[in-house]
Amino acid sequence: MFCYQCSETMKGTGCTVRGVCGKEPEVANLQDLLIWLLKGVSFWGNGARKFGARNEEVDLFVAEGLFTTITNVNFDPLSLGKKIEHTLKIRDKAEAMFRKAFIDKNGRDYNGTVPEAASWKLIGGIDVYEMKGAEVGVMETKDPDIRSLRELLIYGLKGIAAYTDHAYILKHADDSVLAFLQEALAATLDDSLSVNDYVNLVMKAGEHAVKAMALLDGANTSTYGNPEVTSVFTGRIEGPGILVSGHDLLDLEEILKQTEGKGINIYTHGEMLPANAYPGLKKYRHLVGNYGTSWYNQQKEFEEFKGPIVMTTNCIQKPLDTYKDRIFTTGLVGWPNVFHIPNRTGKQPKDFTPVIEKALEIGNIGAKSGKNIVVGLAHNQLSKVSDKIIDAVKTGKIKKFVVMAGCDGHAKERQYYTDLASALPGNTVILTAGCAKYRYNMLELGDIGGIPRIVDAGQCNDSYSLAVTALKLKEAFGLKDINDLPIEYDIAWYEQKAVAVLLALLYLGVKGIRLGPVLPAFLSQNVLKVLVDNFNIRPITNVKEDLASIVGR
Structure with missing residues (x-):
């Protein structure tokens, strides 16, 4: 096995014996095979779309399959084996759809090159699947920069797929997002694509991450109403x-x-x-x-x-x-x-x-004392107090917003986020979404004129709310560049949904993001240089230095 899709990968390079998350080699290999076969499904599905053919079952299965391989989802080899068997059937359906559409358009069957991922078949159960998975994992791509960009793209797709799947469960779908999942997966089979081609696809993934988060936001709010400011025991x-x-x-x-x-x-x-x-x-x-x-x-x-x-x-x-x-x-x-x-x-x-x-x-699990914390400050609630927020900024009561959204995790270095939140001056407001908030949401930071100093927009997918808030502030202040806002980005990442959020922010033009607790192991030095040169992405350092930068800018 080889896996480096999360922030806690062994020695900061990759898990090769057993996943830090608890993933056994057998499971890792099965997940690699599943991703590889989904690329094969996408080869046919993306091709069929070019001739106007699509199949909802195929489209949704690709999203569901990607979601299955996100960190800490499925550790059960029997379940994964059944998923692989079903993937082969879905791939057959996608191939038949493509060939019919091709014949209808060209009057003959397709006889072009077919990648192995779109044609491999070998009956034999989990043992065979595991052996093949060991051959087609991350390291199959030899060029380190192409590999880095392919994996960055795939991890972004996993996050997009998760949000899209959640939305579909609530009967909301966007065909353009489902289509892009297959377009991008199929592209990872194409060895003729250059670094620039993959960079463009990664940015396009950011665009579709925004779409997916907006789709899920609409699904959640239309089903359950807009979140309200709520005190939770x-x-x-x-x-x-x-x-x-x-x-x-x-x-x-x-x-x-x-x-x-x-x-x-x-x-x-x-x-x-x-x-x-x-x-x-x-x-x-x-x-x-x-x-x-x-x-x-x-x-x-x-x-x-x-x-x-x-x-x-x-x-x-x-x-x-x-x-x-x-x-x-x-x-x-x-x-x-x-x-x-x-x-x-x-x-x-x-x-x-x-x-x-x-x-x-x-029966009775017994009582236990607890605090009350405030949630429900998504973009709809913030829009209701936008005049108060704008006035607080103009009068200097709020000097900076600090986006501390993202993931939490085991690493002791994540204490940085607690210490930074505690050290931020009283004229700063923390904007958060995702489980990163558990590093500081119990702190007594007070409010600024009734505006809580910890604004919790919700789940990791609700980072969309933070983007909407930033765009509304940009409009309210008449700014041309989102980076002229008094907002700093100090993002904590752990898994692939956070990668999708990061790509969404980059697509929206946000620069100067601090990322921690470590930079992703799947970024090669050359790919990292592209991100640094174009977006000024940088690692977190320490509370003293980053605080000085946040307050001083």
Whole structure:
């Protein structure tokens, strides 16, 4: 195996024996094969589109397949083996669609070159899949700069696919985004493309990342209403409880509906915290708060929670034996020998009965004190106080906004974000989204004329809200360049959705982004130089130096 798609990759270069995330070599190889085959599906799907043919099942499967391989989603080889088998069937469907469209257009069958990823077939099950996966992973591309750009592109696509999949679950789709996923994946099979070609594709990925985040924002708000400023309790109360982690709002809603009147309290965890601010979800009185913090603390927090846990999307870690019998996966999440809640069939919701029965069996999980934190400050809420914000900037009450969005993780270097937040002067406002906020959202930083100094826009995909806010401020101040705003970017990254957010910011023209706790291992020196020269991307340094730069600019 070789994997360097997350920020915690071994020795900052790549995991080769076992993933720091817990991914075994077998799983890594199966995921590599899945990505390779999705490139083959995309070869046919992208080609068919050129002749006006498309298939919704093919389009959505590519997005779902990409999402499956994001860090901390699926660790189950049996599940991945079934996904690969289905990918081969989807690829056949895409090929048949392409050949029919080609014949209809040209009056003859296609006899051009077909890459191996679009034609490989060898029956034999997981052992064969694993061996082939070991041959077609990251290092198959020999040129380091082409490899770097291909991987940067693919990781951005994974993030875009995650947001697009979430939106589709809420019945919102954008064909142009689905089409780009296949266009870009197919391009990674083309050895004739140059570094400049891939740079252009990476920037195009940034454009479609913005589209995907806007699509999901529209899906969430049209389904559950615009987030409202909400104070969320972070402890526990007496009675049975279920903890819902991940990102999937529909899963949470279905759990809330199925537990109504049963005396079970529902708590959010991790990236599900912002769900407490949506009117369509907070109306359920038994949604009582958020328990726990960032994903990397889950083993300690899940053990302490005592009740059942549902993992709706990525961020699962190896379950401890002390709670393995009360953790459930659903959707694309998988862990060996963990009970999986099946997908919806037809118009029927998922059946969370096993989770509910476990909660009632366990009974009272006990009370625990907690603080209250404020969430729900997405772009709609901020627009309602835009005059107050603009006046605060003009009068000097707010000197700087600091975007500290992104991911959290294990690395001790992430203490930097807590220390920086604590050190920022009282005339600065932190704009955040994603689980990076758990590094500082419990700090007592106060407000500026009623504007909280920590503005929490929501999940990682809600970084779109921060971009919208910046663009509205640019318009309000009559500026031509977004970089003339009093905004600094201090982004924490961990996995591929953060890569998509980064590419979105670059597409919007944002320069001078500090990235930490480390720069991505998949960036070659030449590719990094391109990003530095064109966008002034730089690593975080230390609190003292970065604080001086933030305050001084």
